[in-house]
Amino acid sequence: MARKGPFGKIIEAVTASEGAVAVVPSAREPAPMGVALVDKASEICGAWPGRLLDTQGGPGGLIEFPPGLRPIIIGDLHANLDNLIAIIDHGKNREDFDEERAALVFVGDSVHDDRTGHMKEMDNSIEILDYILRLIVEHPKTVYYVRGNHDTFDERLRKSGIAQGLEFKNALLAREGADYVAAVQRFFDALPMFIIGPGFVITHAGPPRGGLVREELIDIKRYPEKYHQLMWNRVNEFHGTPSPKEYGEKDLRLVLFQLGLAEDTTFIVGHNPLWSDGNRTGVWLNVIGMKNHHIIYSGSGSRAPFFTIEEGELVVRMAVNEKPEVYNYG
Numbered sequence: 001m002a003r004k005g006p007f008g009k010i011i012e013a014v015t016a017s018e019g020a021v022a023v024v025p026s027a028r029e030p031a032p033m034g035v036a037l038v039d040k041a042s043e044i045c046g047a048w049p050g051r052l053l054d055t056q057g058g059p060g061g062l063i064e065f066p067p068g069l070r071p072i073i074i075g076d077l078h079a080n081l082d083n084l085i086a087i088i089d090h091g092k093n094r095e096d097f098d099e100e101r102a103a104l105v106f107v108g109d110s111v112h113d114d115r116t117g118h119m120k121e122m123d124n125s126i127e128i129l130d131y132i133l134r135l136i137v138e139h140p141k142t143v144y145y146v147r148g149n150h151d152t153f154d155e156r157l158r159k160s161g162i163a164q165g166l167e168f169k170n171a172l173l174a175r176e177g178a179d180y181v182a183a184v185q186r187f188f189d190a191l192p193m194f195i196i197g198p199g200f201v202i203t204h205a206g207p208p209r210g211g212l213v214r215e216e217l218i219d220i221k222r223y224p225e226k227y228h229q230l231m232w233n234r235v236n237e238f239h240g241t242p243s244p245k246e247y248g249e250k251d252l253r254l255v256l257f258q259l260g261l262a263e264d265t266t267f268i269v270g271h272n273p274l275w276s277d278g279n280r281t282g283v284w285l286n287v288i289g290m291k292n293h294h295i296i297y298s299g300s301g302s303r304a305p306f307f308t309i310e311e312g313e314l315v316v317r318m319a320v321n322e323k324p325e326v327y328n329y330g
Helices: 034-045 081-088 093-098 123-138 164-176 178-190 214-218 224-232 249-258
Strands: 002-004 010-012 051-053 059-064 070-074 102-106 143-145 194-197 200-202 266-269 293-296 305-310 313-318
Touching: 034 123, 034 178, 059 214, 070 081, 070 093, 081 093, 081 123, 093 102, 123 143, 123 164, 164 178, 249 266, 293 305, 293 313
Parallel strands: 059 194, 070 102, 102 143, 200 266, 266 293
Antiparallel strands: 002 010, 051 059, 070 305, 194 200, 305 313
């Protein structure tokens, strides 16, 4: 069923059929195992189509998304592999993905369960990381991943007082060993920070305060403060004086201007809480009145949303049917 979205965009919520069968990634050639798998994924992400080289000749922080390729834009998953599989299996996604007509675009934060009572559990994080690494290796031209703040082992990363980065590192050490952990760290460090596509841009957290130009994005590791902000900034929802960790519409418009992009370019991020709907869907369109600025979350509690482009228009789809509310009495 289609409905008219804000500012004239057609926003569709199309649910998957009941009883969909989960399918593992289709293989083009067998993926390696262990450290070899992680290192191969790092090598591939450094050579993704559209990834620009930095001044040192290495893979830079900016990707120019190839024209003619349909993006399937997936928000923070936080270890929810079921939602990822539902998105891949939704509609024509898998067919288009297998035939290289569409690309998966992860907005970051695929690991670290964010559900209360589950934040120290790391089995699901290990499983989804392995799944995504295999997707990258088996589909080297059509999987993109932007680094998020949870794509780290940093012990300073904490959620509800739990050092999830350190917990993840220790779990991987116990299961796979130190060489594997070092390889995953190399993978995290190899990830880009920003994607520019036809009519849209993607980063994990939001625009850095004061803006940035293309040269800074390409050489982003030479600008550690802006690198940090692209993973950590949150929207200033209350229009008051922003904290050093917040951005507003002025920062968003300045980034688009400095990148030479149209003012109405769609600006897509994850990371931010979705207070607007209590995370019932996982999508917040036109955030606090900022036209064409959208937040997407595809993890637990959401309806596994994804964005895509059809006939030049941004469309949001839901890969999981809405669950009925259940009330218990007595």
